[in-house]
Amino acid sequence: MRTVFFDVDTQLDFLFPAGALAVPGAETIVKSLGELTSFAAAKGIQIVSTADAHPENDPEFAVWKPHCIVGTTGQQKVAATTLARPSILPSAPDSFRELQEQLLAAPQIIVEKQDFDCFTNPNLGPLLESLRADRFVVYGVATEHCVRCGIFGLLRTGVRVELVTDAIKSLVSGKEKEILDDFVANGGQLTTVRAATAS
Numbered sequence: 001m002r003t004v005f006f007d008v009d010t011q012l013d014f015l016f017p018a019g020a021l022a023v024p025g026a027e028t029i030v031k032s033l034g035e036l037t038s039f040a041a042a043k044g045i046q047i048v049s050t051a052d053a054h055p056e057n058d059p060e061f062a063v064w065k066p067h068c069i070v071g072t073t074g075q076q077k078v079a080a081t082t083l084a085r086p087s088i089l090p091s092a093p094d095s096f097r098e099l100q101e102q103l104l105a106a107p108q109i110i111v112e113k114q115d116f117d118c119f120t121n122p123n124l125g126p127l128l129e130s131l132r133a134d135r136f137v138v139y140g141v142a143t144e145h146c147v148r149c150g151i152f153g154l155l156r157t158g159v160r161v162e163l164v165t166d167a168i169k170s171l172v173s174g175k176e177k178e179i180l181d182d183f184v185a186n187g188g189q190l191t192t193v194r195a196a197t198a199s
C-alpha cells in the first residue's frame with residue numbers, strides 16, 4: 001500500500017493565537033504535527049501540504065479577514081510540518097505539467113491555493129493521479145473548512161482516507177463531531193497520531 005500524508009494549512013496565521021486567522025487551541029496540536037512529519041520523513045512517506053497563498057486584497061477577504069498573504073510571516077508553514085527544500089505547486093494552470101518531474105521526486109509538495117478548497121488548485125487532481133497513492137493520512141486545520149474539503153475531495157478519488165483526529169482543530173468548537181460522522185458515513189477512516197505513526 002502506498003501512503004501519502006496530507007497536511008492541511010498548517011501555517012502560522014492559523015496555528016498560533018497571534019496569527020491573523022487563529023484557530024482556537026490549534027497550538028496544542030503542533031507537537032503531534034511534528035511527530036507525523038518526522039515519521040513521514042523517516043519512512044520516506046511523501047507529504048502533500050496545502051497552503052493558503054493570498055495576494056493582498058484577495059476577494060476571499062470579503063468573507064474572511066486578511067490572512068496568509070504571500071510574503072508575510074503568517075503565510076509561512078510552521079517548522080513542525082516543513083521539510084528542507086519542499087517543492088511548490090502554484091495554482092497557475094500549467095504548473096503541474098511544467099514541474100512534474102521535480103514534484104514527484106520531492107519529499108514534500110506544497111500545493112498553493114487561494115480558496116479554502118484545495119481542489120480549486122487545478123493541479124491537485126493531476127498531482128494525485130501521478131502520485132498513485134492508495135492511502136492518504138490527513139491532518140491540519142480547520143476541520144470544518146479546509147480539512148473537510150480535503151477529506152471529501154480525496155474520498156471522491158476512490159482512495160482510502162484516514163483522518164488523524166488528534167491532529168486537527170475546528171474554528172468553531174463543536175463543529176467537529178458532525179463532520180467526523182459524515183466522513184465515516186461516506187467511507188472515511190478515523191485514526192490517531194499514535195496509530196498513524198506505529199509502523
Ligand SMILES: [Zn+2]
Nearest residue numbers: 052060115116
Ligand atoms: Zn484563505
